[in-house]
Amino acid sequence: xxxxxxxxxxxxxxxxxxxxxxxxxxxxxxxxxxxxxxxxxxxxxxxxxxxxxxxxxxxxxxxxxxxxxxxxxxxxxxxxxxxxxxxxxxxxxxxxxxxxxxxxxxxxxxxxxxxxxxxxxxxxxxxx
Numbered sequence: 001x002x003x004x005x006x007x008x009x010x011x012x013x014x015x016x017x018x019x020x021x022x023x024x025x026x027x028x029x030x031x032x033x034x035x036x037x038x039x040x041x042x043x044x045x046x047x048x049x050x051x052x053x054x055x056x057x058x059x060x061x062x063x064x065x066x067x068x069x070x071x072x073x074x075x076x077x078x079x080x081x082x083x084x085x086x087x088x089x090x091x092x093x094x095x096x097x098x099x100x101x102x103x104x105x106x107x108x109x110x111x112x113x114x115x116x117x118x119x120x121x122x123x124x125x126x127x128x
Contacts, residue, residue, distance in 0.1 A: 037082065040075045055097040063098060070101030083107060084114070 037044070046054060046069060053069075056062035070076055083099035087107060096104055 066098040
């Protein structure tokens with residue numbers, strides 16, 4: 001069961017979020033750019049919150065609060081895409097904080113998955 005569903009989010013919403021993550025990761029792998037926060041139609045709830053909670057130490061109450069806040073965010077998929085774009089090729093210094101309810105480790109895994117997808121697509125194209 002997805003972590004969000006275990007935390008009380010409905011199964012249908014959790015499934016939709018997982019589908020959004022796959023779409024975002026695929027778009028990122030294909031190099032499709034994503035608008036930054038200033039271009040989003042709705043301001044995210046985090047824009048009205050002390051940003052320090054999104055950069056709290058792993059496993060703390062503040063980190064969990066930040067992740068929960070992201071659960072119902074209307075721009076969650078855009079936020080994830082923007083975070084992946086910002087961190088593209090960045091060392092660990094650029095991979096801090098909670099973005100779209102994901103930890104730096106989760107985003108690194110998404111980045112690696114996207115790069116593997118991009119590599120496979122390039123090999124298929126070269127073989128064709």
